Amino acid sequence: MGLDRHHLLSLHTVMEGLRQGLCEFSGPSRAALIYAQRESEPLRVVDPQNLLRGHEPRLREYFLDTGEWNAGLPRPEQVAYFDQHHSRRLGLAGIVSLGGRARSVDYQMWFTEQHPNLCSPGPTRRWLELALRQLATCLGNDDILTLDSVSNTLQEMAPHAVHDHIVDERAHALGPDTRLRVANILSTIIQISKTPEEGAWARGRLAFVEPSRLSRLHYLARLPKAERPRLDNGKHVRKMLQAVERTPRLLVSDGEHIIGMSAGDLPAGSLYALFNGRHGMLFLDGAPVCSFSDGAFQSTNRRPNLVTLEEALLEWPLDDEQRGTLFATISALVSVAGEQKYGCALILDPYTPLLTLSGHGLETPMPLDSEERLSLAAGLARVDGALHLSAARDQLCGFACLMDGPSFPGEDRSRGARYNSALRFTHSHPELIVVVVSSDRPVSVMRKGVDLSKPPVWPPVPTMLRPPPTLAEWLG
Template sequence: MYDVCSFTHRCIVETIEGLRDGLTQFSGLSRTAVIFSIKPDDPIQIYDPQRLLTGHEPKFKELYIDNDDWRKKINISYDKKKFSNLIVEKNLELAGLISYGGRSSSVVYQMWFTEHHPDMCSIGPTERWLEQAVWRFSHDIANEEDLYTGISGSFLREYATHAVRDYLVDEMNALIGWDTQVRIYPILEAVLKISRTPEEGAWPKGELIFVEKRSLPMMEFMTKFPEAEQPMLENVGHIRKLLQSVENSDRKLVSDEKTIIGIIKGEKPDFSITADFKGRYGFLKLNDNIVCSFTDGSFKSTTRKANLVQVEEALLESSMEPVKASTLFKIVTSLVHNAATQRHGCSIVIDLNEKPIFISGHSLEQPLDLENHEYLELTKSLSKVDGALHLGGDLKLHGFACLLDGHYIPGEDRARGARFNSALRFTAEHDNIIVIVVSSDDHVSIMIDGIALNTSCLWKSSLFYNKPLLLEKWVTI
């Protein structure tokens, strides 16, 4: 029976754990896995301690067991002392996964995997993260045990800013060529510093764009600062004050990555990096494409929009007319996003019964028609009042400040607080009810029939999967 040596096992485990921890900080709870073969004649192996790849067995059998195409592509001579001649193996495009791999003299084949979270701004930084895992593993195997430093896991845990930078550099080189002088690290450092710098108690809002020096003469400025008086980007306090001049407008501060040049209004140049500050969070964009978000001094992959796909599916599968179901989903989405943006907690009861049930709370003489914009805006304000909103399948608000109660059920989470657990109990005791809970930290939970549909579970490594396995054996388990 073929088995990996203890050194290879150690490299795999430490690399995959560091990768997993780093991606969890960047994207939320994440799993990681790898498929690899060290030497040209070695069998293909898999290490998937948290069963990320379960369900893809037929595809892996087709790719790696039923034919040798992956092995025939190996056109690098094996030399365990070399790792720098890496040939990229790109994303396998498997549903729900992001993958990236490579071939080198020290590791003839490797493919790393993680989850494709539905609320990612872009998979680009995550691909760069997986690419770094490829490099680190090749490097560690080439060094062998005597020179192994064990830092790969720690390096990958702290890779977020580097992953964003590497992705931006790759895209920038593709868009405007290798001769650009724009340095990305100072931009990212400034963005994070500004994002956590309040001014008179207010968090930053407005757009700061970074452009190439050679594009400045072609830009139409509303105003420019004299060259000798242009504020340095590293003067974070000054930049934060200047942001007030573009707050809540279509004006933008312009920087060449060293100083603030001036203010423009309207179109940006063909290439720009934009930091769009929105208070306690913001978005980093390459031209008009969102790369990632930032909050609390770090970059995140999330779009910061609640993933309400379970709600949409439940509405479409209900007895509601499809048009009404779609309209109700848009109403609910608007309410949830408003609460998340304003960072106040709220609960929303979606009552799909033919006649709405009675819920104790503030009733209304006449239900509010939520297709009316003014009533929808009023409902957003009412969501700030303690208690739940009561929405019917008739697209109307039937009550607010509603009290949700019920008896104890298995699956309650005391760490989540009264709002979460009360909603969980309520849905367990009432049919045709969906409850959405938005916490003050903008986390969103969806409950139906006493079950929280989108609550993240903590995956534990199985003892059976605590070491690499032959892929041929894994696909038959």
């Protein structure tokens, strides 16, 4: 059956709105869709940037060989609006997915990347849920004027996705009858994060506790009812937050007012925002939900992404204990550099004996087996030049080491001197790995003159989707 222009335009609009919104929330992201509009039609695949390539065996098993995708879903005529609760999870590595059924679309499953530094896949799933609903709405009527609003809604979904995830999780834990107004809480968090006090940005923890559970807190100080600041007065709340700045104490709210200051654990179903200057993190029952900075919510946990380093170390002749110890050391040094916002470079040397480098050596290599020595190594990383580390022994062998090498075509002139020096150095010494931390937080892992951490280049998204192939054709 041929697909009309409205059908293709609906697919393109929802796909692009979802992709662009997720790019803002999680960084560079792709999206894909497997769907069938009617029960009698074959499943089709919309994957303009090859997100699903490499997962063909599992897709064939789930959708074609076993019919597992259809198990548990109600008949289309039994669906009041849409149903995604009975759709079985596909379970693709590195992929967040959500499937469901609506009256106007027999089946659809949306996919996107599960980034290594994702706080929680929950908000992303709520985003996919909205894409599912919007596509069902678009294909259920022929009003082309609604498509622009559909795209804009999906692009600006971040606070709504975070809200829906929190509401769903709290309803599951406490039941639907809760009094915390999550939308007002999220608005207050963003307002406080953008409000400096005497030139300083907010620091400290602000907790939001279900009113019926406030009595379970261990209060250090409690405010009289008539004098409690309102939560929507962001300036006043920002001033109060100074009382818990750089301490384990919490400023406590019932969602409408500031109640007082407490210490210790929070009851189940509680939220708290950790403000850390220009950025912060939002937690639900102690688990991270998302981060926030520059007045927007983001999915990142703000930890350095060292997945490519972990993969590169698998190729070295190290046993599991050596590899784990070295990775923990590098993670600690990179985390300190990111938190304190200074650039540095770490040379990981697998040679025995070690490569001779120009720089400050140590009379005896320093084992990095204690917090004190790691702290000293982090301080030495501030000195111009690179740290020289023995990969097999987890020792610091030198600091302020020069990384030199001849120019070659793989350099990136848009990056700084430390970055390109590391590229040249690893091109001249292909067995080494160099980890480069920039002062503005990006982390690069270099080997053989290549930045292993560089995002892949994906095919551009066409301005208009072609009729999508059937799943059987796509699998070949």
